[in-house]
Amino acid sequence: MIYIGNHVSLKDGYFAMGKQEKKLGGDTFAFFTRNPRGGNAKERPEEDFENLRDFLTKEKFGTLVAHAPYTMNLAGKKDEVREFGQRVFKEDLQRMELLPGNYFNFHPGSHTGLGKETGTRHIQDALNNTLFPEQETTVLLETMAGKGAEIGSTFEELARIIEGVRLKEKVGVCFDTCHVWDAGYDIKGHLDEVLDEFDKAIGIERLLAVHLNDSKNPCGSRKDRHEKIGLGMIGDEALERVVTHPLLQGRPFILETPNDDEGYRREIEKIRNWIQ
Numbered sequence: 693m694i695y696i697g698n699h700v701s702l703k704d705g706y707f708a709m710g711k712q713e714k715k716l717g718g719d720t721f722a723f724f725t726r727n728p729r730g731g732n733a734k735e736r737p738e739e740d741f742e743n744l745r746d747f748l749t750k751e752k753f754g755t756l757v758a759h760a761p762y763t764m765n766l767a768g769k770k771d772e773v774r775e776f777g778q779r780v781f782k783e784d785l786q787r788m789e790l791l792p793g794n795y796f797n798f799h800p801g802s803h804t805g806l807g808k809e810t811g812t813r814h815i816q817d818a819l820n821n822t823l824f825p826e827q828e829t830t831v832l833l834e835t836m837a838g839k840g841a842e843i844g845s846t847f848e849e850l851a852r853i854i855e856g857v858r859l860k861e862k863v864g865v866c867f868d869t870c871h872v873w874d875a876g877y878d879i880k881g882h883l884d885e886v887l888d889e890f891d892k893a894i895g896i897e898r899l900l901a902v903h904l905n906d907s908k909n910p911c912g913s914r915k916d917r918h919e920k921i922g923l924g925m926i927g928d929e930a931l932e933r934v935v936t937h938p939l940l941q942g943r944p945f946i947l948e949t950p951n952d953d954e955g956y957r958r959e960i961e962k963i964r965n966w967i968q
Contacts, residue, residue, distance in 0.1 A: 694935060695754025696904075696963050697721035698947040698956040705736055706791070707743035710753070716953060717960045720754040720944040725784040725796070728761050733783065741790040754944045757832070757866065757901045758788055760798035766818040767801030767811035767843055774814060777801070781822050785829060792828035795901055795944070797866045800833050800844035800853060811843050816856035823859045832866040832901055837874035837916035845875040845914070847893035854894065864900035865890075868948075869934060870919075871903070873926055876912035880930040887939055902945045904963070906931065920949045921959050932966045 697718030700709040702725075713721040726733035748756075764777040781798070788796045803811025823831065833853060838845030844853070850865055857863055867890070873879055877886045890896060906924030908917040922928035935945065947959055 693941055694902075694967060695720035695944045696947070696960055697944070698949075698951070698960070699723065699759070702734075706740045707747060710744050710747040710751070712953075713753075714751060716957045717964070718956075719752065720756060720946070722757045722759055722797075722946040722948075724759050724761060725787065726761055726780070728759075729763055733787065738790065745791060755901070756791065756794040757944050757946050758784075758791075758794065758796050760784060760796065762799065764798060765801045765804075766798075766815045767803045767806070768814070769804040769806045773804075774818070778818050778821065781818060785822060785827065785831070788829040789827060794829060795832050795864070795866070796829050797832040797834055797901065799836060799842075800850070802841045803843055804841050808843055808849065811841075812849070812852055813856070815843065815853050819853075819857045819863065820859075823857070823862045825859065827862060830862055830864050830900065832864045834866045834903070835868050835871045835875070837871040838876075838914040839916055845871070847890050851893045854898070864898045865894060866901040866903060867899050868903035868905065869926060869931065870905035870907040870924075870948075871916060873907045873911050874909055874913050874916055876914075878911050879934060880911070880926050883930070883933055883937065887937070896939055899940070899943070901943055902934070902940060903948050904931065904935070904945045905948050918948055918950060920951060920955065921947070921962065935963055935966050 697720040700721045702723045764780045766777045768774050833850050836842045836844040879886050906919040906926045908919045909915045
């Protein structure tokens with residue numbers, strides 16, 4: 693059994709997101725903690741969080757997978773970029789504590805010329821300056837496609853980040869099917885081997901969520917262009933094996949495909965047919 697959902701807009705508040713996902717047939721969802729291009733987060737009344745918490749319990753939703761804005765680059769070369777990222781990280785993690793027990797997913801970052809070793813150290817510093825023992829939110833490092841100066845396109849790179857984090861129990865990984873495929877991991881022909889490689893490098897117990905996306909590109913293209921389920925280079929058969937794989941059960945699966953609401957509704961229905 694898995695939980696399945698998609699990205700939902702926060703514009704009408706937290707409770708509204710839960711009701712919208714229910715209409716689409718999902719039982720988990722993702723949302724950007726603020727505008728994905730940055731800026732300040734809009735304050736919401738505590739009642740909005742309370743209503744969503746009650747709704748999630750009543751409707752038996754799985755863990756939510758919030759997403760940090762794309763502009764949050766903890767590995768960047770410029771001090772002001774890293775400082776902005778650190779501020780956003782702290783603010784949004786604190787806000788996630790109003791929805792305890794869920795996930796806060798982020799792109800590890802781009803070193804923008806500093807080199808992966810220095811960029812990795814900056815990410816570790818940001819995590820060590822932000823995570824605290826009492827938090828109930830788990831932060832997730834997302835697997836990346838390997839565009840440009842991205843960090844996190846190999847399992848070993850993610851493992852190195854985690855190695856330098858003091859509160860390792862607060863850190864997991866979000867496995868993006870498009871990203872790992874574009875990074876060169878053949879989940880179409882060798883899914884078991886890829887998951888075994890993940891387990892050896894990081895530990896399968898840290899794979900806590902999945903971004904379920906097809907890809908417009910061949911394996912190893914390092915381009916990161918998502919496609920609708922079954923219409924890309926990965927295809928229905930391979931993605932069905934991901935969804936039904938014994939090692940991935942119980943996780944939230946989030947669709948990030950280029951869709952409108954009706955498209956997400958159809959994809960959720962398709963995936964539910966796979967797991968029946």
